[in-house]
Amino acid sequence: MESSASRPLVIGAGMAGLAACRELERAGRSPLLLEASDRVGGRLRTESVDSWPLDHGFQVLLTAYPAVQRELDLDRLDLRLFDPGALVRKGGHWRLLGDPRRRPADLWPTLRSGIGTWGDRIRVLRLAADVRHGPIERCFAGPEESTAAYLRRRGFTSGFVRDFFQPFYAGIFLEPELATSARMFRFSFRMFAEGQVGVPRAGIEAVPRQLAGTLERTEIRPGIAVRSVDARAAVLADGTRLPHGGCILATPTPARPATSPPQPTRAAATGWNRCLNYYFRARPDQAGPSRPLVRLLPGGGRICNLHRMDDLFEDEDERGGESLWSVTVLPAPGDPDQPPALEEDIRTELRGRAGLVASTCLRAFAIPHALPRLADLRYQPDPQDLILAPGLAQAGDTLAHPSLNAALDSGHLAAQALLRHPPP
Ligand SMILES: Cc1cc2nc3c(=O)[nH]c(=O)nc-3n(C[C@H](O)[C@H](O)[C@H](O)COP(=O)(O)OP(=O)(O)OC[C@H]3O[C@@H](n4cnc5c(N)ncnc54)[C@H](O)[C@@H]3O)c2cc1C
Incomplete structure (x- = not known):
């Protein structure tokens, strides 16, 4: 084990913090992971x-x-x-909108659902082919536009947007206007098309628990909130000063500690x-x-x-x-x-x-x-956003886009960045 002053400190035991600890362990380090709440997992509870x-x-x-x-x-x-697709309530009945490519038996009820036109069905097939083409980063390319504008631009009828895309993606974006970036839409559409849900x-919560269970050299301390942090030490809520050998701030939610230097605003949630x-x-x-x-x-x-x-x-x-x-x-x-x-x-x-x-x-x-x-969605964090100062890195879904995938990647990449930029 490393001494307490030389071991890396990770603040926040969400998916980003857990992934950071895992990557630090892979490099032979023995991190200390501090978490303000009573358990690991962050937003997965x-x-x-x-x-x-x-x-x-x-x-x-x-x-x-x-x-x-x-x-x-x-x-x-x-x-x-979940089965692919959805049941849509229309005219007092539940209508099936399935994915006949994966479940051929759903073809007939989907065609008879009365949801969407033949043109919409063809546009869905084209959309699936487009978003799956090339590397995932392609989903995040191009100028920012809202999902609502993107769907209009692709020619979907307003009825199909109202009956399917709007309620389905309102539940994913957690906002009803589909104002969320089309980059997020393309990425999630691709993920739905390529795998299971x-x-x-x-x-x-079994997800972060499994990740925490793989950590062999990390000491996890729940119930400890960090008030502020710089490249040499963290100050806990009770005033204790805790020196560290490099720190990753994996606390994207607003309760995050103050940092010195301050966090660049480009990577913060609006x-x-x-x-x-x-x-x-x-x-x-x-x-x-x-x-x-x-x-x-x-x-x-x-x-x-x-x-x-x-x-x-x-x-x-x-x-x-x-x-x-x-x-x-x-x-x-x-x-x-x-x-x-x-x-x-x-x-x-x-x-x-x-x-x-x-x-x-x-x-x-x-x-x-x-x-x-977030203002400028990306697949993975910009390397410049990961390092606040030598010895001080940050992670969390706010650095890229809101998903488990982004949180895991950000932790993984922040750990690598910290190892490349150790404290002075
Ligand atoms: C309702 C809901 C639905 C979602 N649906 C999906 C989905 O279907 N698919 C998907 O991919 N993603 C989904 N997400 C998003 C996903 O959960 C997040 O992107 C991901 O969990 C973010 O992980 P994180 O580690 O970046 O941040 P968090 O999970 O927020 O972790 C941050 C941790 O830091 C701790 N912390 C904060 N401040 C301090 C401090 N001062 N001192 C010590 N610790 C501190 C917090 O307690 C927390 O544990 C959803 C999220 C929610 C809430």
Whole structure:
């Protein structure tokens, strides 16, 4: 083990901080990892209630992410996979929009769904071919434009955007206008097209836990917030000064410590998209076919998607004979971040728009800092943004684009940058 003054310090045990520790270990170092909260994982958090894994915000693992393939053992995560496509609520019925290339049996119901024109279907096929062409970095090339503008430019009909792209991507971007960069859209569309989409049996927090479990030489200390940091030492919330042998600041959320020199603003979020996530029980015979598909409610309102947890975790025992639904809500501007304040409105919306009569609300979570809004999205961080000073590096999804893939890559690359730029 390295002495406490010479070992690298990593602040923040989200995916970026964990990936940084892993890379430092690969270089023979023994990092100290400090985390303000009570556990590793950052924005990947799960609470187990009645043996349901309740994630704090609907979040999925895309198996095509290159960094996921590099850093995780997917088999051991026991992924529960979503079927490709979605069920769209239209005219009081759930209509299937499947991916017949992968599930030929979905061809006929998809053609009969009444969603999109023949032209839209051809445009989807062209889009999939375009975004999959060449290296992934190509998805991030070209001038910045919103996803909404990009879809218009590609000629999709407004009806297809309203019924499919808008509700589907509102749930991914956590904003209803599709103002998010088309770079993010192209990248995620490619990842959906190239791989599978799932949630670990134990919930999304199993992902950082697995990564933490691979660390052999890292000392992880939860419950320790860092107040400030420079290239030689960190100052903890209780005032303790902690010298280090190089530091990686993996704390993209606003609670990050002050830095000396200050963090360059180019790599900071200009704001955060938020969401609420309710888990409602309901009678099992409600709301359409029993398939692991995300369900979309086009046409406005606060609810943007829902799915029946039983369809993913179907091997579990009956839990009181009721189904459990995960409901993603995008609060309107001015709405409070307290889920109980909106619960009655959400129940009413569920009844009216999804035909679902919810009984107990098992849990509800507010995630005020879910996805960073970023000015200049890139696939991987700019090397210049990784190093604040010799001996002081930074990581986190805000350096590239909001995804697990970016968080993992940023940690990996920040560790390499720190090793190349040690403290003076
Ligand atoms: C609701 C939701 C849905 C999402 N959906 C998806 C999805 O489907 N697919 C996908 O790829 N991505 C998704 N994401 C994004 C993904 O979760 C993030 O990109 C990723 O987890 C960011 O990891 P990170 O390590 O960069 O940051 P974080 O996870 O924010 O980790 C930062 C860590 O630093 C700690 N910290 C902060 N300040 C201090 C301090 N002063 N001292 C010590 N520790 C500190 C924090 O407690 C935290 O643990 C979603 C996120 C949310 C919230």
